[in-house]
Amino acid sequence: MDTTKLEGIRSLKLRIMYGRKASELVREFATCEPGQISSFNNDLFAQVLEECDGHLLHLQPLIRKIQEQENTLRDVASQDGSEVSEDERLKTEELKTSLRSALKSDQFGALVHHLSLVRNKRCLMAYVYNRAEMIRSLGWMVDSVLPGDIQDKLSTAEKDYFKKHVATLQSYMAELDLLLTVDMIPPKDPFVKVRVIDDIGQVALSDQVANLSKHAIMFLRRIDAEQYITQGQMEELPS
């Protein structure tokens, strides 16, 4: 078996290990509880990127080889003249066959690396894109500041993206002069009965100035209370 074929097969065997890390990354995201986000896996992410670089290192020389082989093959084929002996014609055919087979195994090798790279790219993109979706939904629930424990789980780029998205949302709401982050559930009653959990202090609400002290039970406008309830600073009481 010539060496080019061996290399093709070796690539194929190694490929069984290719893409595994990328799968792990995607699986990690998929197995997260709904509504929760896991920490950005910097290590695994970097490893997948390293794999991509590795694929490129294999891919580039292979592509060069393929081009050379294609050129050689074309040259040999164009030599197919009329005035050659039977012997020479047979020799040329043999040469073409072996060239084609070498070309094929290199093409397969290159294809394996290219497809693995592309698969890794899709996994990385899916990971970042789906996390971005979760981050966007956070923008609806909290004000412009993320709670500390969520901040720890995001990468630097993700924290940046969150800030940008909140700014985009706020810009839209400012244009309309309408808050869209309140009023998230259909109203039954304009007022709710709440117990204040955290000591919030004096606050200007939509219709009054109130002293939101710990343990106080009050009637507030639903839209005023909503954000506090979502953030756990108040709890709604059955009225």
Add this chain to the structure above:
Amino acid sequence: MDSGGEEGSNAEDYALPTEVEMLKNAWRNEKAAPEILKFDSELVLRSRKQIQLMMDLDRTMYLLRSYLRVRLLKHCNSCCSRLRSMCSTLRKTAELRNRLSMHEQEFARRCAADLKHHLEASVLSKLPDQYQSHLRQSAASEEDDMVSEPKLDVYVICRSKRFLGAFQLDDGMEEPISIEADDLYALPYKSIKPLVETGQIDLV
């Protein structure tokens, strides 16, 4: 109405200043008096009407906010299509843009730009040259194969206000269905899209 035990509040936006004051007075008096005072039925009736008015306004507000929110969420989650529309000038994207308000167009533009920048910073800039496109898997791709379109062939529940007669569904293989007034149908969205756009059919 104000929270228990609080000082006098400012007038409600859409209630007569005297309404709330009168109710507060009645409430204060009732709390302080040792015996039961006369029931002011007029006042109670008016107050209840005011609250009902507030509730209707509240509900309308909720509807408005929810309508705008649902649209925004669709923009956000279809950022992929937006990414494409940022780069091309297909007739389809012009049609899509016509459906948006001016502010929504700006929002969609910024949303897509934010996401594109984020994907580039996190992933694409770290990949080899030929693989850095956010629309194509690699430079060898013949079309935008990293982006998906919204699925229009999902089934939706719909109802028509009027009798619409024979209507041919998209697949062309089955016979046309007859759409009666007020009956509920489950149909593929793609088939009835034009009817929804002209307001002849409502989605439930």
